[in-house]
Amino acid sequence: MKKYVCVVCGYVYDPEVGDADAGVAEGTAFENLPEDWVCPVCGVDKDQFEEA
């Protein structure tokens, strides 16, 4: 599964890690993140992410 990087702040979403604070389990692909998921660092929407 591919990693995605936030173009605003540089945070990297790693599907192997997930985002526990937002209730996203390990192994969740970026595509399967909920539409209202936001960058845990700077708060921007999913559409501000690019493939790493």
Place this chain on the structure above:
Amino acid sequence: MKAVEMKKGIYWVGGIDWDIRNFHGYLTQRGTTYNAYLIIDEKITLVDTTKYYLVDELLERVSSIVDPSKIDYVISNHVEMDHSGGLPRVMEIAKNATLVTAPNGAKGLAKHYDTSSWNIKTVSTGDKLELGKRSIEFILTPMVHWPDNMVGYMPEEKILFSNDSFGQHIASSERFDDEFPSEIIIEEAKKYYANIVMSYGMQVGRELKEASGLDIEMIAPSHGLIFRKHVKEIIDSYVKWSSNIVGKKALIVYDTMWGSTKKMAYALQDAFEEKGYMTSMKNLQNNHISDIITEVLDVEYICVGSPTLNNNMLPTVASFLTYLKGLTPKNRKAIAFGSYGWGGQSVAQIEQYLSDSKFDIKLSKRLLYIPSEENLEELKEELKKLL
């Protein structure tokens, strides 16, 4: 207004804001400075500028050393207008200058100013700008505390131009940390960290890791005093603050209409003291939220109290909780409390805020009207059992 030499050929040329007391809601009792630095080498380089209303002060200081139109490079480490406000004037005067900034810096600056005629060069971590005998290596530090932040390290002189990191809001004619009471510098640096940087502890950790590989003799931040004596102390303090290390301390923040919530606050304090905790009482009528936040930085417990006013908590408490939530301190325990008369909604609202902010809520207590001695005694015992 003269430049101040920091090392041979390197000068402080910033502006001193003696009057400012409110910096986007942050109470700056000591005023502040916007530090800019001038490097005289084969290439003449200016690092950052000032807020727009102090740019003449900056230009006068530059002029005491060199004709500002001769500047070759202007480095912009951060878009926020306290450092970029002077750029339009500087770029107008320094006709041949190249503006050096991070990719996010270029995007951000274009949203603040008409940059169409500026010659802009973007840099990333590891890029080096040769100035002649000296050079500057860039490290991007996104989200400490805006997406565009970066710092510059000059290996030949061992100077870190750290922009907002390690800064302090202090206006003074002293420039160096060995000329000014160091307790005040660290206290103001702590307040700065708590109010501006706290949310980004993880990013600070990454920045500190990068910095740990550098040989640093001088830290030149964008606000306040320049470090040349207490370099290790300020870096150690950042390590401590960013790793959320807490002491055996409790902070009790509240507001009160008729003194009942205050009685509860003091009962909680009694319990903490009997269990060997240091405590700090912060009535929101008498304390500014930006000062209270400084204390949040190293406490194990934060207790927030409000009576109920028209089905809500008091606005001062709501304001504090909103501010606290934004700064996202981690690994803290919390207590919600308050007196009420009928509906009594305030305590549940406080609890909601604290749990949204990911605090571990250990106790939540509301008491009707004026708490009796027995009520307060019970509250004390309940808390003591937890400690």
